[in-house]
Amino acid sequence: MSIQRIPLVPGKIELVSSKDELNYQDVLNDFSEADFIFVTTYNISERRERLLQMLKEASEHAEVRLVTNIPSRFDRYYSSVPRQKAQASIERYTEKLNPESMDGFSAFFHFENHTKIILTNNIAYVGSANFSEESQNSRETGILIKDPEMVQLVIDNLVPIIEGEGIQYFGDVLNEKQLTFSMLLSEMKMAADNMKEGVYTYVGHPIEDTEVFNFWDSYLSNRDVSILYDVIIELEEEINNLREIHGLNQIFNLSDMSILQRASDLCDHGTPIWEFSSFNAQNFASDLLSNELALYEDLDEACQLASQQASERQSELAEAAVDDIRELFGLIELIKNKVVLINTELNRLDVIQETIDNT
Template sequence: MSKTTIIPLIPGQIDIVTSKGEYNFQEVMDDFPNAETIFVTTYNISARRNELIHSLGEATEHAEVRIITNIPARHDQYFGNAPRERASQSIERYTQRLDPSNNENLATSFNFSNHSKVIMTENIAYIGSANFSDESDQSRETGFLVRGQDLVKVISENLLPILIDEGIPYFGSMLDDKKILLSFLLSRLEGAASVIRDGLFTFVGHPFEDQEVYNIHDPFLGSSDLEGLLEVLDEIEGELDNEFREVAGLEDLADLIDIDSINVIRALCDYDTQFMNLQILIRLSMHQIYYLNRWFITKT
């Protein structure tokens, strides 16, 4: 059963809104026909459904519309099966749906570290858990509604510049397509590296755990972690061989990529026993150092 509950915090100004079966930000969408400016930042948009994107398209007839979005890499439905084609297919789908080249009142940016959800006009703002996605009405979502131009202006002047500055503007050109794709692959590479790092290292220290050290007690490096890293490296190398030198503005980019280092990493990952043996060796060595230090402390 569709239900939205409004919990006033400051009546007429700030409310908590929680819903399931309806858009958590419906009141903001209701203001789209009256708006002069519309801002949306979301982790993702719908891959196939068009209701919300269509509402933004209609609003550009009378309002300046800006949307900032991520491109979720972890959802299989956004990608094909071939690893090297996966990122470019996802980028292409998103850029086609948000292409501003035929609409002067639409500004599109991508931010691959974005997980913020803000939907607002100059009159009302929603900040909460719901993506600007047609599927968001299927989940329990909760957020804040901020009403009134004075309060919304505070958000617009202080929060929006941070979100906008972190985004990569998209104008529909081949150069933009490749910039977005490379940024996307870099984000995935950072993610793969973080997974490996999180498995092998931990944080210690007192009173704050702010020192990163090798996890001598429970290090972990799985084959899937290495496969994830290899996959991104393959995609990067594949894209560098795919028309990059022919794109104006990117002619020298391939020369900046250290292919030798990629090949070294690939060689290590291809024989994961090398990594596993190295992990075991490091673990044994760290244990020896740990107990040697304990022995030294007790003797002194």
């Protein structure tokens, strides 16, 4: 049986009613041309895959978001049978809607939702039909909005409300991100502590509690500087990646990319910090003995002179880098605070996500 159509606003809005056919077929037909797809439904098919496969294929070129209830899930369970039934249903739903299985896909669970909307940025269906293959077996009725400007009003005004009332499901992404940021934070702290130990000393009486830069016998490991630089670059990449995941893009706003950029600039190749960390006093002295001091008759005097010049050169490099080193350590503290803030927000979302399974 075909879809019955009643024009309400010619060319813009029509009433559609059907049985034995999906009431929103016109919207499905537009999936291949869409840039944005939004679906809110009471339920999806637990065993059939055609509609989800269409979303998966569309997610390769469009941003796709789906909001659904889980019919077998209740606020409270009074026996083991409904609890087990709910647990099985929740597992099936979360497995099907795992965002890691689809690019550009976001899933939300809304446990008070009975709204049915299937739309693209071009056409919208608002009616009685769920986003499930089984809905074609029932008499379903709704309206089609074919005016993209009207559709955009729905997207701008109604979609945020429905999504905001739901719980976004991220799968394992939240745990993975927290672990990654924690590891990078640990690596950055270790490299920075090693660097600080080489360039700072502590003075004071009777307790040495005043930190001062050691111009006379300072040392900066090129390995630690390289590790710090790599960690900062990786942090930039990981934070930027948050922008690609709907629902985590607000966490990106907690960071300050200019801080990371400045920190990486300070310890990049050719900078005073890099030059200082690359200096090897022993190699410098050996080169002097092999070249400029090779004609000295007194080897002990030549070695002493070479050692003195190497020490002076190391002090010169330390003095040239001191302002950048101090700035870098200040930036590292800011970065550490930002990463802790990011992980706190990731953990908050993870705690909320865990409430999806209330069995």
